[in-house]
Amino acid sequence: MTDPKADLLQGTLDMLILKALSLGPLHGYGIIQRIRRMSDEMMHVEQGALYPALYRIEQKKWVKSKWGHNETGRRAKFYRLTKTGEQQLKEEEASWDRLALVVAKMREAT
Amino acid sequence: MKTLLDRIRALIRRDSVLHDIDDELRSHLEMEAEANRKLGMSDEDADRAARKSFGNLGSIKDRAYEVRGGGFMEMLLQDVRYSTRLLLKHPGFTVVAVATLAIGIGANTAIFSIVNAVLLRPFSFPQPDRIVIVSEDAAGTVVSYPNFADWKDDRSLFASTSAVRSDESYNFTGGGEPERLQGRLVSAGFLSTLKVSLALGHDFTADDDRPGAAPKVLLSHVFWNRRFNADPAIVSRPITLNDQSYTVAGVLPRDFEFGPEADVTIPIGLSADRFKARGSDPGILVVARLLPNATEQQAQVALNVVYARLEHEYPSNNTGRRAYVTPMHEHFVGSVRQPLLILLGSVGLVLLIACANVANLLLVRGSTRKREISVRVALGANRWRIVRELLTGSVLLALIGAALGVLLAHWGTAFIALQLPGSIPRLAEANVDLRVLLFTLGASVFTGLLFGLAPALQASRLSLTDALKDGDRGTAGSRQHLRSAFVVCEVALTLTLLVGAGLLIQSFRRVMQVDPGFKSDNLLTMQVSVNNPDGNQIDSFFKQLQENVRRLSGVKSVAVSNGLPLVGVNHPTYFIEGKPLPKNGAAPFANRYTVSPGYFQTMGIELVKGRVFTLQDTPRTPLVAVIDEALAKRTFPNEDPIGKRLSQSRNFSPVYEIVGIVRHVEQYNLDNPTVRLPQFYLSINQISPDRLPGSTQRINLLLRTEVEPTSLTSAVRAQIAALNKDQAVFNVRTMDEIVSRSVAPRRFSMMLLTVFAVAALLLASIGIYGTMSYAVAQRTREIGLRITLGAQRRNVLKMVIGEGMKLALIGVALGQIASFALTPTMNHLLFGITTTDPLTFLGITLLLSAVALFACWIPARRATKVAPLVALRYE
Numbered sequence: 001m002t003d004p005k006a007d008l009l010q011g012t013l014d015m016l017i018l019k020a021l022s023l024g025p026l027h028g029y030g031i032i033q034r035i036r037r038m039s040d041e042m043m044h045v046e047q048g049a050l051y052p053a054l055y056r057i058e059q060k061k062w063v064k065s066k067w068g069h070n071e072t073g074r075r076a077k078f079y080r081l082t083k084t085g086e087q088q089l090k091e092e093e094a095s096w097d098r099l100a101l102v103v104a105k106m107r108e109a110t
Numbered sequence: 111m112k113t114l115l116d117r118i119r120a121l122i123r124r125d126s127v128l129h130d131i132d133d134e135l136r137s138h139l140e141m142e143a144e145a146n147r148k149l150g151m152s153d154e155d156a157d158r159a160a161r162k163s164f165g166n167l168g169s170i171k172d173r174a175y176e177v178r179g180g181g182f183m184e185m186l187l188q189d190v191r192y193s194t195r196l197l198l199k200h201p202g203f204t205v206v207a208v209a210t211l212a213i214g215i216g217a218n219t220a221i222f223s224i225v226n227a228v229l230l231r232p233f234s235f236p237q238p239d240r241i242v243i244v245s246e247d248a249a250g251t252v253v254s255y256p257n258f259a260d261w262k263d264d265r266s267l268f269a270s271t272s273a274v275r276s277d278e279s280y281n282f283t284g285g286g287e288p289e290r291l292q293g294r295l296v297s298a299g300f301l302s303t304l305k306v307s308l309a310l311g312h313d314f315t316a317d318d319d320r321p322g323a324a325p326k327v328l329l330s331h332v333f334w335n336r337r338f339n340a341d342p343a344i345v346s347r348p349i350t351l352n353d354q355s356y357t358v359a360g361v362l363p364r365d366f367e368f369g370p371e372a373d374v375t376i377p378i379g380l381s382a383d384r385f386k387a388r389g390s391d392p393g394i395l396v397v398a399r400l401l402p403n404a405t406e407q408q409a410q411v412a413l414n415v416v417y418a419r420l421e422h423e424y425p426s427n428n429t430g431r432r433a434y435v436t437p438m439h440e441h442f443v444g445s446v447r448q449p450l451l452i453l454l455g456s457v458g459l460v461l462l463i464a465c466a467n468v469a470n471l472l473l474v475r476g477s478t479r480k481r482e483i484s485v486r487v488a489l490g491a492n493r494w495r496i497v498r499e500l501l502t503g504s505v506l507l508a509l510i511g512a513a514l515g516v517l518l519a520h521w522g523t524a525f526i527a528l529q530l531p532g533s534i535p536r537l538a539e540a541n542v543d544l545r546v547l548l549f550t551l552g553a554s555v556f557t558g559l560l561f562g563l564a565p566a567l568q569a570s571r572l573s574l575t576d577a578l579k580d581g582d583r584g585t586a587g588s589r590q591h592l593r594s595a596f597v598v599c600e601v602a603l604t605l606t607l608l609v610g611a612g613l614l615i616q617s618f619r620r621v622m623q624v625d626p627g628f629k630s631d632n633l634l635t636m637q638v639s640v641n642n643p644d645g646n647q648i649d650s651f652f653k654q655l656q657e658n659v660r661r662l663s664g665v666k667s668v669a670v671s672n673g674l675p676l677v678g679v680n681h682p683t684y685f686i687e688g689k690p691l692p693k694n695g696a697a698p699f700a701n702r703y704t705v706s707p708g709y710f711q712t713m714g715i716e717l718v719k720g721r722v723f724t725l726q727d728t729p730r731t732p733l734v735a736v737i738d739e740a741l742a743k744r745t746f747p748n749e750d751p752i753g754k755r756l757s758q759s760r761n762f763s764p765v766y767e768i769v770g771i772v773r774h775v776e777q778y779n780l781d782n783p784t785v786r787l788p789q790f791y792l793s794i795n796q797i798s799p800d801r802l803p804g805s806t807q808r809i810n811l812l813l814r815t816e817v818e819p820t821s822l823t824s825a826v827r828a829q830i831a832a833l834n835k836d837q838a839v840f841n842v843r844t845m846d847e848i849v850s851r852s853v854a855p856r857r858f859s860m861m862l863l864t865v866f867a868v869a870a871l872l873l874a875s876i877g878i879y880g881t882m883s884y885a886v887a888q889r890t891r892e893i894g895l896r897i898t899l900g901a902q903r904r905n906v907l908k909m910v911i912g913e914g915m916k917l918a919l920i921g922v923a924l925g926q927i928a929s930f931a932l933t934p935t936m937n938h939l940l941f942g943i944t945t946t947d948p949l950t951f952l953g954i955t956l957l958l959s960a961v962a963l964f965a966c967w968i969p970a971r972r973a974t975k976v977a978p979l980v981a982l983r984y985e
Binding site for chain 1: 130131133134135137138140141142144163164165166170174
């Protein structure tokens with residue numbers, strides 16, 4: 001029913017968000033910034049993609065949200081990784097590593 | 111479940127979810143603008159840049175909202191709106207589908223509301239499952255009152271006990287028209303055993319429940335409303351029953367029910383002397399509350415010990431006697447459970463057939479929406495979304511059908527209850543209540559999903575290229591397979607129902623052919639109850655009454671009797687002079703009818719030998735008796751009974767000389783020959799006047815007429831009133847009515863199952879017709895081509911009919927297997943016929959095949975009329 005390519009992309013975005021949050025709780029704007037920094041400015045996540053993804057993984061209980069204040073005192077909603085979220089991140093990283101390894105081996109073979 | 115709750119919550123506080131999303135996005139925007147300002151932009155530029163990087167804020171919000179769980183309900187509403195528009199756009203389809211479903215769901219709702227009222231609805235008092243009924247025979251009818259008195263206070267048996275005797279009747283006089291009331295005798299502990307509290311007044315005390323106590327009475331809520339306008343001041347006021355004054359102690363609650371309805375409830379102790387014989391007649395029932403934590407089995411075991419002791423102490427009456435403990439619910443409705451469940455199952459099959467038909471309709475309609483749906487899929491619509499939309503439409507259809515069905519059920523239930531007064535316990539209260547509505551809601555959602563699922567999945571599996579390229583033929587193959595499968599199932603289910611109905615019809619016919627031993631046509635009966643302590647007055651009343659009534663025009667003969675076939679009679683023990691005396695407790699029972707000389711002629715009971723009573727038999731001439739063939743055969747297998755002497759007591763006083771033998775009459779029912787007692791008749795004219803008051807509590811007046819019997823009712827009533835204006839007359843019925851009522855439950859099952867089967871037959875033939883018509887329409891071009899190429903029209907006819915009949919016959923074969931498997935469950939409902947009656951099976955198979963043939967023939971004929979040129983131009 002769903003396009004497998006879309007699944008892959010969605011999964012990737014989820015992993016990026018989880019990875020960003022694994023460094024500590026953060027609000028939506030901060031997550032985008034952090035992903036950009038962590039990817040050496042190579043990855044830019046659109047707001048339009050971020051929020052649906054955030055809500056989706058919140059419903060999966062991988063993250064929890066709470067209203068708070070940022071460093072400049074502005075009200076913002078902070079997301080925090082849950083235990084299940086950490087678990088999920090580990091699994092996704094492992095599967096990415098496997099995929100990367102396979103792709104690398106295939107490329108070496110040619 | 112969790113997400114469903116989230117969604118509902120989201121719908122309720124939709125605004126707060128939207129606010130939350132709004133706040134979050136705004137805070138994001140501001141942070142971004144702030145960052146922009148830090149990079150040195152002007153305030154205005156910073157805001158604009160932030161907004162620009164955000165893209166379409168509205169669409170982000172929508173998507174976010176859908177993820178957060180707000181979208182489901184909105185989508186549902188959207189689907190419902192869309193489906194409603196579609197239904198309105200195709201009124202023909204909608205009407206047919208809704209009507210089919212309304213009938214299917216309505217019939218189910220009606221039957222379920224009966225099952226609910228009779229089997230499921232709990233009794234209105236606390237812990238009804240702790241209440242048991244004790245009887246001294248397995249049929250659950252009677253306990254000897256003295257036996258009960260011996261153990262009623264034994265608290266190691268039950269927590270609480272009470273005697274109950276229903277079907278008592280009282281003349282209510284003094285205050286408007288005299289009325290015959292239904293009454294119930296109970297012990298003082300009756301209401302406390304059931305844990306029922308009165309609506310008004312107070313319960314009987316032990317002191318009220320003894321001979322000679324001041325008579326008290328409890329009124330039923332209905333009677334209190336009807337005769338006393340629900341006047342709360344009724345308590346402590348006197349009312350007159352059987353010429354005796356009773357003080358009203360209280361009023362029973364509105365929802366109180368226990369066995370047959372009773373207008374008045376009276377302490378049994380007042381008439382304890384009526385019950386002092388340790389026999390079984392007149393008997394009582396015992397209602398008891400189990401000890402806390404005790405089971406019925408434990409109560410049964412404990413009672414067995416008591417009865418072993420009673421047998422030892424009173425061998426003459428208690429030999430072989432034991433007690434049977436039955437849960438109350440089982441006692442009242444055990445006998446109707448199976449027929450009702452069979453009806454519920456049958457009506458479920460009708461609904462399945464209705465589903466198959468509507469699914470077929472949807473498949474046809476699906477093909478007209480094919481293009482629309484495939485375009486939507488191609489444009490990126492989610493398949494699940496489309497399935498969901500189609501299912502929403504189906505469930506909507508089912509719900510509309512259900513709404514109409516509930517109306518049908520409301521009338522249907524009332525109609526059924528009217529058909530069967532009193533013959534099914536608790537039926538009168540059948541109505542559409544919350545539980546029934548929940549059932550209907552569940553059934554209709556299930557129905558909607560059932561008939562919608564296959565068409566919806568089929569539709570969503572379309573591929574764009576097929577649909578656009580090839581018009582109608584894209585997936586016609588699998589679609590047609592599905593339709594064929596539906597037809598096969600419909601035919602199989604219909605055959606099963608028809609076989610069931612056929613077996614019941616055959617049984618009913620056979621029951622009605624049973625010779626009851628009397629002639630029921632043109633026979634009017636009514637009950638007259640005489641409360642007069644003077645035997646001579648009673649005697650002259652009845653003699654005068656018979657004389658006056660006989661003179662009415664249209665009356666052929668008149669009789670009075672104590673005891674009437676299919677209504678009620680006493681069954682004492684009997685002894686024959688000169689035969690070895692049976693052991694105590696082993697004396698045989700017989701039905702005893704006390705009748706006037708005209709009884710045999712009036713009832714049409716044939717004399718086999720000897721003579722019947724004449725006016726010359728009086729208290730001063732030798733006592734005589736007439737016996738039936740069964741008693742003659744049983745007691746005098748090899749000798750002539752005429753001249754032998756019979757008595758009802760073992761000391762042969764009084765003793766009656768047998769003067770005649772008549773045909774046996776069916777006393778208890780026409781369809782259960784296992785309950786059959788020998789019978790004897792005594793002449794009412796020979797009862798000495800001083801014993802008459804006790805024997806004339808309930809006398810039947812019988813008239814054989816030359817005209818329609820009920821046309822004489824008012825004339826007879828007038829004659830009775832002329833003799834005694836306070837005389838209550840009740841139960842005015844023709845004998846045909848009595849016979850018909852005795853088979854009412856049987857007729858009820860038969861009629862309903864027949865209605866279901868005919869409905870099924872109709873639906874199935876519509877199904878076959880629809881499927882074959884559609885197949886023919888789809889193959890118009892092919893058929894036209896064949897005809898152009900020289901195919902005989904006869905061959906085309908054969909081809910189409912052959913295809914339709916192939917399906918029908920597969921259905922018939924499957925249906926026969928199903929019937930063989932299912933009919934044994936209705937074994938108890940059959941009479942004189944086996945569950946696999948070959949004639950019924952054959953007849954039904956032929957009937958169904960003929961109907962199927964006809965349903966195929968119409969479209970087949972249409973196929974032969976295809977004009978070759980039109981066919982080739984088709985599309």
